[in-house]
Amino acid sequence: xxxxxxxxxxxxxxxxxxxxxxxxxxxxxxxxxxxxxxxxxxxxxxxxxxxxxxxxxxxxxxxxxxxxxxxxxxxxxxxxxxxxxxxxxxxxxxxxxxxxxxxxxxxxxxxxxxxxxxxxxxxxxxxxxxxxxxxxxxxxxxxxxxxxxxxxxxxxxxxxxxxxxxxxxxxxxxxxxxxxxxxxxxxxxxxxxxxxxxxxxxxxxxxxxxxxxxxxxxxxxxxxxxxxxxxxxxxxxxxxxxxxxxxxxxxxxxxxxxxxxxxxxxxxxxxxxxxxxxxxxxxxxxxxxxxxxxxxxxxxxxxxxxxxxxxxxxxxxxxxxxxxxxxxxxxxxxxxxxxxxxxxxxxxxxxxxxxxxxxxxxxxxxxxxxxxxxxxxxxxxxxxxxxxxxxxxxxxxxxxxxxxxxxxxxxxxxxxxxxxxxxxxxxxxxxxxxxxxxxxxxxxxxxxxxxxxxxxxxxxxxxxxxxxxxxxxxxxxxxxxxxxxxxxxxxxxxxxxxxxxxxxxxxxxxxxxxxxxxxxxxxxxxxxxxxxxxxxxxxxxxxxxxxxxxxxxxxxxxxxxxxxxxxxxxxxxxxxxxxxxxxxxxxxxxxxxxxxxxxxxxxxxxxxxxxxxxxxxxxxxxxxxxxxxxxxxxxxxxxxxxxxxxxxxxxxxxxxxxxxxxxxxxxxxxxxxxxxxxxxxxxxxxxxxxxxxxxxxxxxxxxxxxxxxxxxxxxxxxxxxxxxxxxxxxxxxxxxxxxxxxxxxxxxxxxxxxxxxxxxxxxxxxxxxxxxxxxxxxxxxxxxxxxxxxxxxxxxxxxxxxxxxx
Numbered sequence: 001x002x003x004x005x006x007x008x009x010x011x012x013x014x015x016x017x018x019x020x021x022x023x024x025x026x027x028x029x030x031x032x033x034x035x036x037x038x039x040x041x042x043x044x045x046x047x048x049x050x051x052x053x054x055x056x057x058x059x060x061x062x063x064x065x066x067x068x069x070x071x072x073x074x075x076x077x078x079x080x081x082x083x084x085x086x087x088x089x090x091x092x093x094x095x096x097x098x099x100x101x102x103x104x105x106x107x108x109x110x111x112x113x114x115x116x117x118x119x120x121x122x123x124x125x126x127x128x129x130x131x132x133x134x135x136x137x138x139x140x141x142x143x144x145x146x147x148x149x150x151x152x153x154x155x156x157x158x159x160x161x162x163x164x165x166x167x168x169x170x171x172x173x174x175x176x177x178x179x180x181x182x183x184x185x186x187x188x189x190x191x192x193x194x195x196x197x198x199x200x201x202x203x204x205x206x207x208x209x210x211x212x213x214x215x216x217x218x219x220x221x222x223x224x225x226x227x228x229x230x231x232x233x234x235x236x237x238x239x240x241x242x243x244x245x246x247x248x249x250x251x252x253x254x255x256x257x258x259x260x261x262x263x264x265x266x267x268x269x270x271x272x273x274x275x276x277x278x279x280x281x282x283x284x285x286x287x288x289x290x291x292x293x294x295x296x297x298x299x300x301x302x303x304x305x306x307x308x309x310x311x312x313x314x315x316x317x318x319x320x321x322x323x324x325x326x327x328x329x330x331x332x333x334x335x336x337x338x339x340x341x342x343x344x345x346x347x348x349x350x351x352x353x354x355x356x357x358x359x360x361x362x363x364x365x366x367x368x369x370x371x372x373x374x375x376x377x378x379x380x381x382x383x384x385x386x387x388x389x390x391x392x393x394x395x396x397x398x399x400x401x402x403x404x405x406x407x408x409x410x411x412x413x414x415x416x417x418x419x420x421x422x423x424x425x426x427x428x429x430x431x432x433x434x435x436x437x438x439x440x441x442x443x444x445x446x447x448x449x450x451x452x453x454x455x456x457x458x459x460x461x462x463x464x465x466x467x468x469x470x471x472x473x474x475x476x477x478x479x480x481x482x483x484x485x486x487x488x489x490x491x492x493x494x495x496x497x498x499x500x501x502x503x504x505x506x507x508x509x510x511x512x513x514x515x516x517x518x519x520x521x522x523x524x525x526x527x528x529x530x531x532x533x534x535x536x537x538x539x540x541x542x543x544x545x546x547x548x549x550x551x552x553x554x555x556x557x558x559x560x561x562x563x564x565x566x567x568x569x570x571x572x573x574x575x576x577x578x579x580x581x582x583x584x585x586x587x588x589x590x591x592x593x594x595x596x597x598x599x600x601x602x603x604x605x606x607x608x609x610x611x612x613x614x615x616x617x618x619x620x621x622x623x624x625x626x627x628x629x630x631x632x633x634x635x636x637x638x639x640x641x642x643x644x645x646x647x648x649x650x651x652x653x654x655x656x657x658x659x660x661x662x663x664x665x666x667x668x669x670x671x672x673x674x675x676x677x678x679x680x681x682x683x684x685x686x687x688x689x690x691x692x693x694x695x696x697x698x699x700x701x702x703x704x705x706x707x708x709x710x711x712x713x714x715x716x717x718x719x720x721x722x723x724x725x726x727x728x729x730x731x732x733x734x735x736x737x738x739x740x741x742x743x744x745x746x747x748x749x750x751x752x753x754x755x756x757x758x759x760x761x762x763x764x765x766x767x768x769x770x771x772x773x774x775x776x777x778x779x780x781x782x783x784x785x786x787x788x789x790x791x792x793x794x795x796x797x798x799x800x801x802x803x804x805x806x
Contacts, residue, residue, distance in 0.1 A: 005533055006421055013049045013111040013189065014157045018048065018151045019313075024057055025148055028122025030198045033063040035100075035113065036134055038127035038154035038276035039085040040236045041092030045189045046152035050125035051098075055196035057322045059110070059122050062198035063093055066103040066201025067220075071133060072531070073405050073412060074788050075226035077372055078754040079217045081409060084234030085277050086492035087209040092236065093502035095192035096782040101206035105433055106219045113204040118145035120200070122655035126156045127276065130314040131414055132321070147224055154276060156307045157184050159282050164196040166315035170427055173308045174300075175530035181303055183289060188281045212296075214574050216388065218389035223406075223532050224790025229372045229466050230797035232271060232409060239272035242281055252289065254294035258301075262457060264423035264806025267298070270756065303631075320417050321401055323394055323424070326624075327520060333439025334393040340436040346389045349539035351399060353405075354489060355589075359386050359459065360450045365403070367462040370493050372409040373805065378612070379404075381449045383423030397424060431601070449765050461804040465493035472620060474499065474610055476598050476636060477627035479507025480778055481770045484785025485625055485792075490590060492793055497589060497618070501597040508748070509778060511578030512659055514739050517697040519659040519686050520579040521743050522671070524699065525549050525572045526778035533779045537573055545585045549574045551671030561733025562673055576691035582778070585776065601636050621790055623765040627785065629747035639759045643768050646754075650772055654711060655681075657749035658722040661739040664690025664695040668730045678723040696735070700726055704751070707744075715742040749776040758784050760791035765789055 006020035015018045015337055024031075033050035041047065047063070047574055054061040067079060086102050086513070090393040093100040103113050114459035118124050118141055128140065128151035142149050158180045167173035167269070207216060232238075246267040250257070264350030272278040284302060284524035287295045323331050354362035354369065364382045368374050374382060385600025390396040400420045405411035420429060465471075471494040475482045478500035484588050486496045504510075508522035526533040541548035549572045554562040597613040601624055608621040626633045634647035671688035675681055682701040686692055700722045710718060719742040729732045750772035757774050760767035769788035774780035 001390050003058055005053065010190070011396040011772075012187065013045055013052060013152070016045045017155045018153065018161055019148070022123075022148045022150045022300040024053065024123040025124070028059065029058060029120050030122065031059045031061050031195075032117050032121040032124045032600075033061065033101065034124055035063055035065040035089070036127050036325070037129040037274070039065075039082070039089050040250075040279060041089055041096055041098075041278055042236075043188050043281050044127075044154050044156040044278035046125055046277070047098075047151070047344035048192055049152045050623070050712060051192040051195055053123050053125060053152065055124050059121065060196040061098060061194070062117070063098055063100040064103065064114065064117060065089070065100070066112055066114060066204075066421065068105045069221045070105075074220070076217050076222065076224050076228050076794065077226045077407070077408070079220060079222060080213060080228035080794075081234035081271065082209060083209065083213045085099060085236070085237075085275055086698065088235035088237055088277075089211070090209050091549070097197065097770060097771065099155075099197040099199075103204045104207045104216060104220065108220070109513040110695040113202065114141055115144045116203045116540055118147040118149070120148050123147075126151055127312070128152060128160065129155070130160065130310065131412065131417060133256055148248075155273070155280060156310050157181065157187075157280055157303055157426070158311075159184070159308055159312040159492070160311050160337070160524065161739055163311045163315065166312045166317075167308060168312070168427060169310055170304055173311065174304045177307075185303070186285045187787045188279070188285070205285060214610060214798065217219065218787070218791060218794065223224065223786070225467070225484075225491070225786040226795035226802050227492055227790065228797050229409065230468065230799065230801040231466060231803035232268075232372060234275070234277065236277045239269070239278035242268065242272065243269060245265065247286060247290070251290060252292055252294045255297040256294070258297065259377045259495045259771035260453070261378050262461070266804065269694065270413070270415065272409045274413040274415070296599055300588070305418070306415050310414040313414040313417055319578070320421070323396070323397065325417075326421055326424050326426045329430055330441055331393075332386075333423065333430070333434060336434070337439045338392050339443040342391070342437065345391060346705060347538055347539040347542040348399060348402065349543070351389070352384070352403060352539075353487075356389065356693075358385065358446050360455050362445045362748045363455065363459040363462040363470040366405065368407040368576040369491050369801065370462070370466050371805070372466075375805070378449070379419055381444050381446055382425055382440070383420055384441075384444045385446050393424060395745050396483065397494060402787075409413070414635065464804045466801060467793075468799045470494055471622045471792070471796055473623040473625065473792065474608065474657070475625045475627060476500075476620065477770070478502070478505040478583065478587065478594065479590050479627060479770070480509055480583060480586070480781035480789070481785035482625070482627035483583055483590065484782045485627065485769060485789040486590050486785075488786055488789035489792060494796075496590065498587075498592040498598045499598055500592065500594050501602035503594055505582035505594065508745065509575065509579045509582045509583050512741070512743065513618065514659070514661070514741065517661045517695050517739055518578055518693055519699050520574070520684075520689070521657040521659050521696055521699055522699075522745065523579050523683065523778055525574050525689075526571045527572060528779060529570065530779055530783060535783050540582065541573070543585070545576060545581050546573050547576050549689050551685070552669070552690045554670035555675040556673050556677065556729050558677060560681070562730060563672055565674065567736055574689045574691075582690055598636060601639055601766070603766075604638055608765065610753045622698075625769065625788055625792070627768070627770050629770065630750065630772050632745065633770070636766060637766065640766050643759055643761060643766065646701065646756070646759060647768060650754065651751050652747040652748050653751050653773065654706065654707045655745040656702040656707045656710065656718045656722065656742055657745060658700040658702075658719040658742045660698050660700065660719065660723055660737055662698070663738055664735045665696045666732070668732055674730075675729050678729055679703060679722060680729055683726055683729070698726070698768070703768060704748070711744070715744075716740075718742040718744070758788035758791060760788065762791070762795040762796070765795075
């Protein structure tokens with residue numbers, strides 16, 4: 001007869017199982033330990049439960065860990081930290097005789113292999129983590145594999161199974177768990193002998209964790225603009241070293257120093273606790289043995305406030321990322337204040353880039369972006385300010401969760417939810433009388449907090465780069481790719497200068513004016529199917545820089561026969577008032593020099609010099625990034641022959657673009673059409689796009705073949721011939737023309753585009769990016785620039801750096 005897991009495990013481990021009555025299945029060939037939030041090989045109840053179950057079931061054990069780039073906050077920051085931690089885990093589990101394999105999702109290594117392994121398993125053991133996306137992953141694996149899955153609490157000293165409800169006040173939780181805390185404080189799981197190793201084939205190729213982790217991360221389709229933090233390395237070795245240093249040097253002063261963000265008074269253990277790289281059992285036991293006011297206060301934060309949040313997330317029946325998670329009084333008072341006037345409204349991008357103009361808040365956000373951490377005492381002030389900068393408390397909560405989870409190494413944690421929900425009244429009481437916007441939620445202003453500290457000193461520390469030194473970077477090309485790379489490097493604190501031969505920014509995302517008409521004569525619109533890009537597009541929409549274009553689309557396969565085009569569920573976007581508005585927004589705060597043509601790059605004494613066509617130069621750059629079209633890039637990339645060869649191998653299609661304005665509206669049943677016959681490839685009623693001037697202005701793009709055949713004709717001739725082609729394609733005579741002009745794009749689109757994303761030679765400090773390396777679309781240009789910045793930031797972070805926070 002099958003036995004419940006509780007009968008197979010030691011009592012202390014069974015007590016830490018969220019469902020100890022789970023029954024392993026007899027036909028399974030292994031016990032699978034799915035490591036998630038307990039990345040350590042010692043003092044790990046989930047690992048010891050898997051080992052004990054493997055012995056009891058007489059099955060071999062396999063430990064597996066995975067990263068999937070569908071994670072909503074996937075970035076170089078998180079991926080690097082986890083892979084560094086996995087390197088320690090692999091070595092330590094190997095020393096214990098446990099087989100461990102890491103699956104990293106990336107092109108050529110999808111989908112996740114956990115389902116197949118779970119189907120083979122008699123039992124799946126994983127560490128409990130009661131928030132999304134981990135909670136959802138557990139349910140998905142259970143549904144897809146039908147495997148018996150048990151979650152083991154390896155993160156709380158008092159197991160989450162020992163509390164009976166979601167407590168909303170710390171004093172109540174402290175009292176309710178006091179006996180259990182005394183019983184568990186000082187406990188650590190007994191380390192069992194390793195069972196047999198699972199020697200079966202794996203449905204994936206495990207990552208070589210002793211290889212180049214930065215190169216592995218660069219292969220992944222994640223956000224490369226959120227870089228790793230060199231001064232906070234992942235892994236149990238770094239975690240224990242940080243704890244040892246704090247315990248021996250600062251724990252005694254913790255009660256006195258913990259609220260001062262300018263003193264090294266806090267442990268900075270939260271990222272390691274979040275990923276389970278340090279044992280809370282060890283930390284708690286050692287702090288208790290030391291004793292004193294500092295240790296007492298530290299233990300209250302660790303065992304009461306931290307575990308209050310974990311137990312709350314575990315027991316709460318409400319969605320913890322919604323207002324349903326906060327008390328009724330807080331939700332009601334915030335909803336009453338929803339109609340109150342806000343001090344200002346900022347988009348996600350303005351908040352993320354610390355563009356509020358509030359000195360203290362912008363410094364706090366800069367600390368998150370550059371260093372992946374925010375002092376706990378400041379985090380509360382940071383969070384409450386956003387209530388007055390968003391349209392509703394729901395929007396404020398969504399912004400806070402996104403910013404924290406995206407940039408903080410300790411984000412996506414129950415403690416993160418606890419801290420952010422506290423800003424909205426959770427774990428707190430009302431503070432009457434009601435104030436605008438926040439009602440009776442406890443007030444905490446940035447002005448008040450700034451009056452109690454040296455904000456200039458804090459700002460200087462927050463503004464330091466996370467790497468060992470600040471880089472000086474030159475970007476050649478002020479199109480979308482170059483601006484995306486430059487903005488990510490600027491956010492990381494590096495000095496960036498952009499050079500472009502054109503009169504303005506944007507490259508092919510351009511606008512031509514002929515009053516009273518305006519023409520998007522390059523990029524016509526763009527889509528945002530990639531979530532990394534869509535996040536910024538949504539922010540630009542909120543700022544009024546971008547809008548959806550709901551124009552009617554058609555396909556013309558035969559002259560005179562336009563047919564409606566089914567465009568699926570893809571949203572189409574345009575810049576406001578022209579396509580170049582996207583680039584102009586991206587260029588804000590950047591040092592851009594237009595009308596400057598770079599003729600050559602020279603490197604000497606580990607520094608780059610840019611030689612301009614007019615005889616001037618700019619020198620002293622550590623890194624140069626070239627984001628020009630491939631032919632121009634190839635000429636500049638000669639110091640790196642392998643990069644130049646890639647650029648030289650890419651052929652670009654040319655495109656004649658005609659711009660015409662009619663006396664009256666052209667009577668055709670569409671606003672844009674893909675033309676598959678004759679000289680044209682695309683026609684568009686530019687005035688149908690939002691934010692454009694009145695008047696019937698059209699843009700006509702010729703096919704690459706026709707353009708090559710007519711490459712040397714005059715602008716007037718090109719416009720005349722394409723206008724005639726429009727009438728033929730539509731089967732309708734065009735109205736009288738008020739304006740006609742043409743522009744010849746010599747490098748319109750790569751044929752075919754490459755999928756490298758971006759290329760970078762870290763030895764030379766020379767890289768190349770552009771839409772031609774990533775799909776020949778606006779989205780591809782942005783992704784390429786972001787990836788190019790990621791290469792630079794990864795190279796800059798390979799040497800250890802000193803944290804400004806101690």
